[in-house]
Amino acid sequence: MRLQYPGSVRIVSVPCTGKVDLIHIMRAFEKGADGVYVLGCMEGECRYESGNLRARKRVDKARDLLERIGIGGERVAMYNLSSSEAPRFVAYAREMTERIKKLGPNPIKATSKKHKAAGAGAA
Amino acid sequence: MIVAKPKPVEEVIESVSGFDRILLVGCNECVTVCEAGGRKEVGVLASALRMHFMNQGRNVQIDEVTLERQCDREYLEEIRNRIDQYGAVLSLACGVGVQFMAETYFQTPVLPGVDTCFMGVTEERGLWSERCQGCGQCVLARTGGICPVSRCAKRLFNGPCGGSTRGKCELSKDLECAWQLIIDRLTELGRLDDYEELAPIKDWSTERAGGPRRVEREDVRQ
């Protein structure tokens, strides 16, 4: 199965989404990411019991904080899927890419010259 | 420990917005444990502030450091050689640390990044509650180890008041009635008869009422 997903998505692998901390999401934006989404296992199926639930809380926190500082909370999302669901992986990548395209680039890039990669994902 | 909570980021932004070089200083003690002002929180807040100012087209330098404590001079000294580079310090320590920082660096504006709340415990992660108000004269021996000063909304010494309902305080269903807890504990300890002893009128002069306090001990003073 060779499915194409948008080339603007950069994948950052982590052993479990529970490893993703608020600071990682913040730094991604600070370095110019236009959006960040976290792809975790289905809820209730975390190998470490609650890693994906913790991740969701951190994603929520990041959304809230980014909204407050004017970057935009909608640029952050969390999706859940099983490891065998390649079509869904692609669907989420497209969905997120579409969303970010509508929102436009990370506003801090308008003032800083640092144009970095357009997106970062974690799975 | 001293429990604090992060100030809303908008309030922090407003307080630091007049400065171009800001040092965020975390504290490795209580505020780290209650996840309000440790290294992690400093990192996130610094990142948020940097992005905020970048978004405004402002070039504001925001640096980070976390000290072992901000309530001891020796640790505050660690930033002496760089303090002059900054227009302001945003301290994420409790109110004690913020003040000691301000006393130590008299010419640098020092702003608070957290709201200091109380002396309390971590009931579970994300839930902290008050246990002590530092009245300067502990009464726990008489009250089954539960403090009526910090845990009764009316700090009654001969409680409970008439508002105690099903073990909860009249203020909120989420708040335990301290006197219910005291009675339960005295019962468990087989000391319920102690309940009928009238608690004497408290000497509040050792509390805040007596003015700013200090403890001076010749035995340990150098």
Next chain:
Amino acid sequence: MSDVKTPSKLEKVLASGHQAVTSECGPPRGSDAGEIRNKAEMIRDHVDAVNITDNQTSVTRLCSLASCIHLKSMGIEPVLQMVVRDRNRIALQSDILGAASFDICNILCLSGDHQAFGDNAQGQNVFDIDSMQLIQTVRRMRDEGRFLGGDEIHRPPRMFVGAAANPFADPFEIRVPRLAKKVAAGAEFIQTQCIYNLEKFEQWMAQARDRGLHEKVAILAGVTPLKSAGMAKYMKNRVPGMDVPDEVVKRMSGVAKEKQAQEGIDICVETIQRLKEVEGVRGFHVMAIEWEQKVPEIVERSGLHPRPELD
């Protein structure tokens, strides 16, 4: 009546063996003394003394002391309610002397509702001493003629000292020990929380009698006529420390809306009639909240009128 300690009419009525009747009036949220005078006027012939509440439910009102002075000037005997929420020990003792200077000779010592319930939820509270300790304070001022600080009082207050008791608040097992504590602190009369759950109240009284407390303190049973089924439900569900049994709510809801007020008064009268027979109940405290005009009817129908004339 050689054993009375104060000029209080309430104390005399109780000492003479009569069942006493007290009521209460809430001062206005303004400076018009006419409002408190009018309320008191409605009930003056049907009660022995009138409590004046002290910023009840923490809502700012004309002060209890000034209201008591107005009553005193009308020849009505006031009971000064005093909460420890708003005053420290200096202000409490000072106000007690102020009241004594007008020969106000009854005081009810209370904690006071938390200010979170009132119109100044952001305010500080004091709670320098608690209600139990206020009882001790007044007794010390009266009996020893001394301030808390130890200094002598010139012309000590002569006050009959009361306290509140809530037979229904939790935990129930310490309700009677708590009463005993108030008696030990020096309370001479008790006004209870509004009674709707008669069984529970009688159980409390029985326990109080077992310890002989009914002989050491005059217990006045508190009653409040319900104006409507809505009020019954509100009291049941919303008022901390209030015990309104389902039967009472049902009875109020069972009659047409326009007849509910009368039903509430009937329940109140029946309550008094039943409690009159309970050993140790030395009188009644009729709290008709913003409904003072109904007090005469309740007192008359309960067989508590006319009030004894004593001097």
